[in-house]
Amino acid sequence: MNVWGLHKMFRSLCGNLLRWKGDSTTHLYFRSLKSISKSTILQSSLTVDYLVNSCGLSPESALKASQQIHIKTTSKPDSVLELFRNYGFTNTHLAKIINGLPSLLLADPIKTLKPKMEFFRNNGISDPILAKFLSANATILWRSLENQIIPSFNYLKSLLHTNDNIAFTLGRDSWILHRLQKQNISLLQNHGAPESTIFKIIMINPRVLCVKPDKFSENVMKIIEIGYDPSTLKFAYGLCILSGMKKGTWEKKLAVYRSFGWSEDEILSMFRKQSTCMVYSEKKISTALDFFMNKLNWTPAYISKYPTALFYSLEKRTVPRCSVFEVLLSKSLMKKWDMGNALKMTEDEFLKNYVVKYQEDLPQLLTIYRSKMGVL
Known part of the structure; x- marks a missing residue:
């Protein structure tokens, strides 16, 4: 039911209540309630209309978003949208941002939003990258520039060295800016991972370093037990693949290899040599093993010698x-x-x-x- 449907239903309810033979105080209460609720519904209608017509939200999304904000006038929201457009944000970007964080429409575009966007632009983040990562994670714009954004940016730069590398990383996953766990970096360093390995992990899959330290520690210890050396770049690839996979999925893929007669040592030996052997789906792994082992009569040892051929x-x-x-x-x-x-x-x-x-x-x-x- 849309806003006007709710309005109509409420008017009918209030009319029935006013026809009820109650005392004058009761009548006065319901007349007041009718007046207040009509105003609220009209305001809600303005909010929904604006979200649909100016921000590009669907009616359903707009109705949901209208529960979080109430637009009394369009002056400030118009200024917010204009600011975003000045930085190259498309209608698609705007719809995604407002759908995810409607309250931004009521932010002060000059005092709250622009300084943060200027900071990113002045530090080498191009407008297309800015639009991409902010539309994916607009909550950054509610964070303190001085106390959160700048310190996080500087710490990330200490690991990636250049603004270009930061721009590349933010374009892939903006969560790294405020969810990077310093404790995870320290853990890698304590296990002998050099700067180049940490750099590679961030560039491959930044979110690997954003998980809770206890879970990250579990992944690191498991990949070391498999036989990866933290001082090598292969460790970065192995850790990223293992971390990006649910335990159940990992076990299912191991089961596929076992079903073709592979031992645990043979599976992990190939994973150490070519970690992407665990990236593919169980179906693709099964189809490939069936062809190479049953049609070509390749052994696990020979497949491990040429693991890329499998896929x-x-x-x-x-x-x-x-x-x-x-x-x-x-x-x-x-x-x-x-x-x-x-x-x-x-x-x-x-x-x-x-x-x-x-x-x-x-x-x-x-x-x-x-x-x-x-x-x-």
């Missing part, structure tokens, strides 16, 4: 190349254990070494390859 596109890369390998193997022109290297090659290298090289004796190779690629 190349089967349709666009692996199957077409394997159709060429099948012919060459049947002619004893290549060895089975050369397949791993051949799958890693660029397209030009592969064609040169496994198709063009045998074109005179096996002219059908190119046709076979192209047909599997779906070109013919």
Whole structure:
């Protein structure tokens, strides 16, 4: 029901109450209530209309947002929207900001908002990046510039060194600005993680360092137990992947590898070598293992030697190349254990070494390859 529907329903209720044969005091009370509530509903209607027509919210979102703010005049909200637009915010950005934090419409655009936006602009944050990260996390604008934003920015700069790096990071995840846990940084340092590793973690996935210290400590200890050395960059990748995955999801992916006969040591050995082997879905992992182990007869040890091959596109890369390998193997022109290297090659290298090289004796190779690629 919209605001005017509520208004109509309330008027009907008040009318029925006024027709009730009560005493004069009761009548006076309900007449007063009717007057106050009508004013409230009209004010609420102005708020909803403004949120829809000026801010781009849907009627449903506007009605919900109107429970948090009441717009009596549009002067200040208009000034707030104009300020955002002066910094390149689009209608989409504005709708996202106001939907998430309607109270910003009543902020003082000159005293509260502009100094913060100028700070970011003056420190190398371009208007497009500013619009992107503030629309994702507008609560930053309610924080104290002197006591929160500037100290957080300076601490982040001590880790990332340049404004460009900060801009890149904020563009990926604005939460790092005020949820970065210094305790997590100290923990990494205590375990021997150098500046370069901490830098890499922030650049890969800033939110990893924003979790509660006890949970972060648990992730760090687990990745060290798996065999990652905190002094290496591989540690950064492994920690980011493990931290970004729920425990249940991690266990399900381990179960897929086990279902194909992999031992715990074999799984973790490949994870240490190529951490992305745990990024893909259980279905993709299962499909890849089925092809390589049941069709190509690759062993866990050989897959671990060429872990990236496991997740190349089967349709666009692996199957077409394997159709060429099948012919060459049947002619004893290549060895089975050369397949791993051949799958890693660029397209030009592969064609040169496994198709063009045998074109005179096996002219059908190119046709076979192209047909599997779906070109013919």
